[in-house]
Amino acid sequence: MSHQLPESLLGYWGKNRLDSTPQIGANHDLEAIQSWLNEYKDSPETLRSYKREAERLILWCWQQQGRALSDLNRQDIANYQIFLADPQPRSLWCGDKRPRTSPHWRPFQGGLSLASQKQTLTILKGLFNYLRDADYLRGNPLALIKSITKQTTPRKTKRYLEQADIALLFEQLPMQADNAKSHREWLRERTLLAFLYYLAPRASEVASCKMNDFFQRRGRWWWRVLGKGKKYAEIPVPDALLSYIQRYRSHLELSPLPEPNDDTPFIRSIAGTSGISANMVYRLSKKILLDAAAQIEHSEPEQASRLRTASTHWFRHTAITHLADQGVDLRLVSKTARHSKLETTAIYFHAEDDAWHNAINPSPTPLVEES
């Protein structure tokens, strides 16, 4: 990208440049952006998405505006948002997903939704704040925007499974596999299912989980995890999960319980000792759900449809919702979910809503099933 950019658009003399020596070693816009990106070198997902937004903006500056990043003002940013909603001409800006190196690669698939436009602006606001704070720019044209805030997330989550769904998924346990390989696959699926349901990990946390992330202290088993935002936590391991771990480890011809020095992957590839990626966690989760859906396709079409819609992250929501339904204290559910704010956990507490509704709207028949 950089080698194609004409020198006049690098922003050596951008209208928004500050004359004083910046805090970063950058002579022009691309170096300044590189410096910003470098701050995220330890967060690969964030880095990737920031890089994409920076590249889109640079390409737009170049192609549409013929000006540098450090020339942009509030009106340019407004125009950019309009452009994001519908990048024109489409033939130049939009195309199917392709490897970045492909000649058919395009910056967009199509126009961005409102939520994605706002997400883009939030990222760019961070970029311009950085450039301003580094004394590279005089000001931040995005700081003038009054409300980038996205619409608040729905107060109650819907993306979870019912008790009956989880029971169905676990019920397939007694099934016998017909050969050694499929037995191994099946055992891995059950272990993954138990992991997802009992400890509510994110897909990436499953992929990075090591055997000795399960450890014993004072006679009790705990799971340690470095989660989203590099937040460290230790979570109590339910006995039900521990028995799945034992079975899976025994099948792998390991001692039933994890050894403190065993830092090999927990969930493994079929072939050998290597672990699996987050993508694979997603695919295995979908397989578990689709297989179960197929079994009840005719008897319970509605349940089958729900199972087909679900994905890895649903198990996390499901685990949290079911803990809440069981009457576990909000603070303790919050600790298992590793939410930083109690309000986030409160989204999963539906029981009080039900009771409230029942009180306001008494019904001759019970609305809430006894369990």
Add this chain to the structure above:
DNA sequence: CTAGGTGCCATGAACGCAAC
């Protein structure tokens, strides 16, 4: 900010089969 969801493509091991 820092993920997850989802589709597509690349890769490399395993496999099958035929030519040598």
Add this chain to the structure above:
DNA sequence: GTTGCGTTCATGGCACCTAG
């Protein structure tokens, strides 16, 4: 037997969009 080559399968990784 082994060499070579096409196919298949499991998996990783990238890309774009969206959620929490």
